[in-house]
Amino acid sequence: MHRIALSDSRLREVTPDxxxxxxxxxxxxxxxxVTFLHRFxxxxxxxxxxxxxxxxxxxxxxKGGRLDQARALLAQVIDPVEAEAQKTKTAEALEKxxxxxRRCPDCDGLMLKMRVSLxxxxxxxxGTNA
Numbered sequence: 001m002h003r004i005a006l007s008d009s010r011l012r013e014v015t016p017d018x019x020x021x022x023x024x025x026x027x028x029x030x031x032x033x034v035t036f037l038h039r040f041x042x043x044x045x046x047x048x049x050x051x052x053x054x055x056x057x058x059x060x061x062x063k064g065g066r067l068d069q070a071r072a073l074l075a076q077v078i079d080p081v082e083a084e085a086q087k088t089k090t091a092e093a094l095e096k097x098x099x100x101x102r103r104c105p106d107c108d109g110l111m112l113k114m115r116v117s118l119x120x121x122x123x124x125x126x127g128t129n130a
Contacts, residue, residue, distance in 0.1 A: 005043030 005020060012028060013020040019036040022028050031039075045051060059066065103112045 005040055 004108050010022045011019070012022060014033075017032070018030045020030040031035060056066075100110055101113070103109065104111050
């Protein structure tokens with residue numbers, strides 16, 4: 001149970017009928033082993049996954065962390081002309097990333113690139129030494 005959902009020091013008693021442990025607020029709780037295992041296994045990650053404990057806006061413990069940075073960015077006054085230019089630039093970048101292909105000028109359908117194999121050219125029968 002080391003380093004998953006419940007530390008070893010919080011287990012008080014394990015019997016065939018009950019598992020007793022202390023909760024985070026210091027109270028003691030008992031439950032049947034099947035219920036305990038069900039709750040415990042909900043915290044076990046699949047192989048290859050890692051628990052991220054320190055991420056996001058609230059993660060930084062130092063002064064001037066990401067939360068303060070986000071608040072400062074939200075408080076900025078933005079020039080409307082500059083904001084509109086940034087919107088246009090973002091829309092163009094998004095269009096480039098999501099471009100599916102050319103449209104047909106007649107029906108506005110999506111034109112797909114097809115790979116066509118042409119037969120290889122070869123010399124006429126009899127060759128060039130005739």
